[in-house]
Structures are given as C-alpha cells and as structure tokens.
Amino acid sequence: IIGGVAGGMSAATRLRRLDESAEIIVIEKSGHVSYANCGLPYYVGGVIEEEKDLLLQTPASLHARFRLDVRVNTEVLAINPAKKVVAIKNLVNGETSELDYDKLILSPGASPVVPPIPGIERGMTLRTVEDVEKIAASVGKNPASAVVIGGGFIGVEIAENLIHRKIPTALVEATHQVLMPLDPELATLVAQEMRAHGVDLRLGASVVKINTDSVELSNDEVLPAEIVILAIGVRPEIGLAKAAGLEIGVCNGIKVDDFNRTSNLDIYAVGDAAEKTDALDGSATLVPLANLANRHGRVVSDHISGLTVRPVKTIGTAIVKVFDLMIATTGWNEKRLKASHVKFLTIHSHPNSHAGYYPDAQQMTLKLIFSPTTGEIFGAQAVGRDGVDKRIDVIATAIRGEITAPELADLELAYAPPFGSAKDPVNMLGYMAENLLSGVVRTAQWNEINEYVDKGYQVIDVRTEREFSEGSIPGATNIPVDEIRDRISEITGRKLLVSCQVGQRGHTATMLLNSLGYDSINLDGGYLLWSKSPAATLASALIKYISEIRTIL
Numbered sequence: 001i002i003g004g005v006a007g008g009m010s011a012a013t014r015l016r017r018l019d020e021s022a023e024i025i026v027i028e029k030s031g032h033v034s035y036a037n038c039g040l041p042y043y044v045g046g047v048i049e050e051e052k053d054l055l056l057q058t059p060a061s062l063h064a065r066f067r068l069d070v071r072v073n074t075e076v077l078a079i080n081p082a083k084k085v086v087a088i089k090n091l092v093n094g095e096t097s098e099l100d101y102d103k104l105i106l107s108p109g110a111s112p113v114v115p116p117i118p119g120i121e122r123g124m125t126l127r128t129v130e131d132v133e134k135i136a137a138s139v140g141k142n143p144a145s146a147v148v149i150g151g152g153f154i155g156v157e158i159a160e161n162l163i164h165r166k167i168p169t170a171l172v173e174a175t176h177q178v179l180m181p182l183d184p185e186l187a188t189l190v191a192q193e194m195r196a197h198g199v200d201l202r203l204g205a206s207v208v209k210i211n212t213d214s215v216e217l218s219n220d221e222v223l224p225a226e227i228v229i230l231a232i233g234v235r236p237e238i239g240l241a242k243a244a245g246l247e248i249g250v251c252n253g254i255k256v257d258d259f260n261r262t263s264n265l266d267i268y269a270v271g272d273a274a275e276k277t278d279a280l281d282g283s284a285t286l287v288p289l290a291n292l293a294n295r296h297g298r299v300v301s302d303h304i305s306g307l308t309v310r311p312v313k314t315i316g317t318a319i320v321k322v323f324d325l326m327i328a329t330t331g332w333n334e335k336r337l338k339a340s341h342v343k344f345l346t347i348h349s350h351p352n353s354h355a356g357y358y359p360d361a362q363q364m365t366l367k368l369i370f371s372p373t374t375g376e377i378f379g380a381q382a383v384g385r386d387g388v389d390k391r392i393d394v395i396a397t398a399i400r401g402e403i404t405a406p407e408l409a410d411l412e413l414a415y416a417p418p419f420g421s422a423k424d425p426v427n428m429l430g431y432m433a434e435n436l437l438s439g440v441v442r443t444a445q446w447n448e449i450n451e452y453v454d455k456g457y458q459v460i461d462v463r464t465e466r467e468f469s470e471g472s473i474p475g476a477t478n479i480p481v482d483e484i485r486d487r488i489s490e491i492t493g494r495k496l497l498v499s500c501q502v503g504q505r506g507h508t509a510t511m512l513l514n515s516l517g518y519d520s521i522n523l524d525g526g527y528l529l530w531s532k533s534p535a536a537t538l539a540s541a542l543i544k545y546i547s548e549i550r551t552i553l
Contacts, residue, residue, distance in 0.1 A: 001026045001105040002076050002086070002240065004033035006290045007271030008107035009057070010297030016066040018305040025069045025099060026062075027088060032129045033059060033070050038290055040132040041154065044139055045161025054129065079104065079244035081264050103266055103304050106241060106254065107297070110234035110272035110288055119210030123230040126154060135229065139165055143226035146170070147215050149207050151178035153320045155231035156190070159199050160323055162229075170200035170223050172207055172215070176534075181318065181329045182381055185348075185446055185525075185533040186367060189383045190322055192532070197323045234288055236273040249275040251286045258311035259303040260296050268304075270296040279313035279399070280332060280378065281340070287314045317396040324385050328392035331379025331399055334369060345372045346445060347432045348525030350502040351425035353387030358417035362386040365529070368395070368405060368429045375404035375437055387425070394426045405433035441510055443524040444497055446533045449473060452521065457497040462509040463527070471531060473499055481509045488516065499523040499530075 001008045004026055012026050026033060034057035042048045059070035077087040077096070086104070089096045112125035124135050139162070148159045151173030162169040171178070171194070177187035178194070178201070194201050202217065209216040215225045236253040247263035249255035253275035260268045271293040275284045295312050303309045319328040337344050347368050352361040364384025370377050380395040382388040398408060409430025415422055423431075435441045444452055453459065453475065461472050462481040472478070476499060479487050496518050500506035503526040513520040523530065530536055 001107060003107035003109055003271065003273075004028040004070070005035065005037060005107070005109065005271070005293075007109075007293035007297045008105065009034050009062075010294040011105050011107065011268075011270060011301045012062075012068055012297075013066055014298050014301035015304065016068065018301060018307075023069070024066075026071065027074050027076050027086075027099075028070065028072045029075045029091070030128050030130060031072050033057070033072055034062070035129050037127065040126055040129075041157040041161050043132055044126075044135050044158060045164040047161065047164065051129070051133070054132075076240060079240055079267075081244055081246075081267065084266065101266075103268070105297075105300055106262070106267065106269040106273060107271045107293075108237035108240060108273050110236050112230060112234055113232040114230060115232065117207060117210060119212075120230075122210050122212075123149065123228040125230045126158060127234070135227075138227045139167065143167055145213075145224035146227045146229065147172060147207070147223055147225035148229045148231055149215075150231035150233065151175070151201075151203070152180065152231060152233060153318070156194065156322050157320060158229055158231060159194065160197070160321075163198050163323075168200070168224075169198075170202060170225075172202045172205060172217065172223070174204070174206040174218075176204045178203070179320070179327060181316070181333060182327065182383075183334045183367065185529060186327075186365060186381050186383050188532055188534060189365060190325060190327055193323050193325045234272065236275075236286065238273060241269065241273070249284050251275050251284050253284075253286050255284070259309055260300045261303075268300045270300055276314045277311070279315045282313075285314065285316070287316050289316075289318060315396060315399050317392065319389055319392065326382075326384060326386070326388035328382045328388050329379070330392055330396040331377065332369065333379055333381065337369065337378060342378070343372055344369050344378055345433075345436055346524065347429060347436065347443070348446075348503070348529050349425060349428055349432065350525070350528055351428060352421065353384065354419050355417040355421050360386075364388055364391070364425070365525075366391060366425055366429060368408075368433065370405035370433055372437070375406050375433065377403070377405050377408075387420075390420075391424075391426050395429075406430055406437060409434060435507075441507060441514075442521045443503075444521050445524055446530045447535050449497065449523070449530070449535070452497045455495070456493065457495045457521070458491070458493040459497045459499060460491065460509070460513075461527070462498060462500050462505050467501060471527070473527060473530060481505045481512075484509060484512060491518070494518055496520040497523060500526050502526040502528050 036054050039054050062068045062070050073091045075089045079086050085098050085100050146162050146167050146169045148155050148171045159169050159171045177184050205217040205219045207215045208218050214222050216222050241254045247255045254269040254273050256269050256274050262269050272288040276287050278285045315331050317330040349366045354361050362385040367381040369379045377399050382392045409427050413424045459476040461476040461478045464480050468478040498506045498510045506522040510520040510522040
C-alpha cells in the first residue's frame, strides 16, 4: 500500500481483519502514517492544543494490533507492473531496495497547488503534520500580519484560526466569492461573517508577487504579509501511476472502475488521487474528502478478499465551520447545473433550528435545487449557526435514497421543541417543492427582480410598515398582507411580484391575489435573501451613486 492516512490505512486494517495471513506493507513518504489532517487548521489556532491529539496511530501501534509492516519516511521511486515490483528509498539513510507485490494499492493523496508566482517559496502549504509544525512555529513568533491565498475550505478555516490567534489576517481569493461549492447568494453570508470577525477579505483579486514582508495583488494593492499560507487547492498525485503506464482520467486523476481497480487489474487506487463517479450523472469527478477515502479503502480490501462489493458513487456532501457559522453542501449547485444545461427549480427558506418559542433558536438559510419535471433532488446548501448539519445530512440521505423533493414533506423526523419543529425545515422544503411542481404558485429568484420589473410587474412588499421602513427593494409598494383586501384599490397593475421577509407571508399574499384575478409571483426567500445577495449590494451601490449625482447636480 503506497500512502497511509485515510484511504491507505482503511484498506490496510480492513485487509488484516479479513486475512490474518496476508503480508501487508504500508509505505509512507512523510513521518506520520495515520493522522487527522482535517484537524490541522485547528492546531494552528490552538483549538487543538496538543499535536499528539492529531496522531491517530503510529507504526508501532499498528504493528501491535494489526501486524502491519509500516515504513514511514520511505519514498516509492517507481512501480514496475510487469515484474510486480516497487522500488523504494529510505529517506533517513538513503538506502534503496525493491518490494514485490501480488496486489498494489495506491493512496498517494494530493499535493497543494503552488503557482509560479515570484516569491512563492515563502508561502507555506498545509497538507501534512510536517506542514502544520512549520506553520505553528511561524505563528508562535506572533507575526504582525498574515495573508492566506485561496478561499476554499482550508483557506477559510486557516484564516479563522489565525484570527483566533489574534493575528491580523487577509484572505485573497481570485474569484468573486469564497467557498466555490456554494452559490453566490449563500457565499455572501460567509463573506459577511468573515469580515465581521476581522478577516480582511479581498475577492476578485489574485496575488501576483510575494515580497519579504508583503504581497502584491492584481489590482495593484499591497498587503502586509509577515507570513503567507497557500490554500489555493490540491491536485491528485499521479506521478507514480503515470510513470507506471496506468490510465489517467479526464479530471487528471487516476482512472478506476467500480471496484477502484486501475487499468492494471492488480493495482487499485483510492483517496484524493483517484477519480470518483458522480452519483447524479455518472461522470468522473474529484472529491478530496476523508469519508470517501475511508469508504473506498474498504471497498478495495473487500474486493481483494473476494467479498461482494457495492460500487460507491459520490454526491460530494461537505461541511465547514467559519467562526460562528456552519456551512454545508450536498450534490450539485446552480453554477454546475447551468454549465451542464440541466433545467432545475430552486427554493430558499429561512427556518429556525428548532421551535421558535424554545430558547436559543437560530435562523438558518436553506437552498434546495431539484428537477422541474421529476422532482429529483439535484443538490442543497445550508448556512446557519445551528442545525445545519442535521438538515444537510437528511437531504444527502434523500438524494442517496432517490427520494424526490416533494417527498421530503413525508419524512418522519425526530421532533421536540429543543431539537426541531413539528414541521421540520426539511419537511417545509418538501411542501414548497410540491407547491412549485403542482403549479399552485410561481416564484422568482433574487437575481430575477429586474427582469420581472422590465416585464411590467409591480413589486408589492407585504411586510409591516416598520419592517418596510427598515429596508426594502427599490421601487416596492408596501401593503401589509393583513391589509390587502381593504387596500386592493392601491394596486394599479395586474402583474405583481410579491415580497415579504422570508417568503412565507409572500406565499399567502400571492395565493390571495391570484384568487382575486391577479397574475402574482412570490419572491423566493423574500427580502432577507435579496438583501444579503450580490444583487442588493449592486443595488445599494447604484442607489448611492445616483444619490451622489443628484447632490452634485
């Protein structure tokens, strides 16, 4: 087995449980074969105080329990599939030797992306225990400034932990949002949280040069940077596989079949280096997640041992903590669906984590994407301070079980006031999906308001006067939902775009207005979603600009 950590060690220990007589050798290039690399950012921040807490097993403990021959600080130089031999090198004493195999499992992982930027050698990556030791040593010197390059999962986690260490930190992301698995209206919530906790978030700019104490951006700005951490992403380690003549897939990972066999049937590949099969369309994909690596390690061991194996496809479920927010995703986002020319419907809701009358209920934002014809769930996203993990896990399970969006309403989920609501947020998504698919109601998205206004739709805000006075969509007319029947004469047009705070009162108003003969559409997610979205930011900037021009004139 080449490579330890999740995939390699899962395969090794499962193999031993299935076969006491097998000779199992694990080759690991670093000095640690079994550690919690998902916990590395929290060691930097001091949340995990002791390095030993990250180390799950050692070569000695693995030999004691499983009689595994684990060789750390050892590099595999080449694989000879014809002779079924690997050439290895002891990195401590420099000695080289060869090992023969009957079956070979590749688990080399992925390597950090390091772009050819001038001064890039000063940037530190975070992938191994050795990496985190280097970063922790730099952080321990109390640097006056830090720059994190990359706004993915690792980037936002390491930025949070640097702030936890009271180090002034900027995060630079070349695209216009953090956390690319999210769609922009939810990513905006994460950006707001990061800025509220002191992260100097620079979106839409890239680092073009790293100096001794600063970085230069593509927009000509210069940021102080006593330390620089690279979190730009990872790419599969395919060097050994490619040199051995194994087939490389369309995503530039090692191509494998349903049993994780490579193009050489005696060689398997698992973990970040191996391509996965997407559960929604069957395409090849790269998903560098520990749970999949563990699962595929078991699949390989079972297949080698002759057991019946279930192929494992992926829906890419993931979660991350950013300060006080939980952010979770599963399946495909809007961006990917649009790029693949797949038709879909979207709904947003803003439910409480548990019954609102029970103390400490926290509001979250949920997004569900599904087929407009079959109701098949394509994906979901969630952002909030509590209860996010539970809801995304239920939806991920629904996707795996081929439960449709309307059928979410039928799920019997555990309820008591401290834990949920009688109509759980997941159930409510089902009701909302059912309304759309049945044609009971139509909705507009946060980024479609201008399109409807251009088509002659009048924006009616059905919140209270107080709510309306605290902020509204430009050009909206305020008629509270409870006053619509008495003030119907104030509505001048027949085509209406109805908005409330989160969409619930808007739904009630839309149903009422449609019954009175109007062509009404409800704003999905309401004013709250729009106000947090890029559309509101643009609208606010435009209003400010127009105001300034009027002042000058």
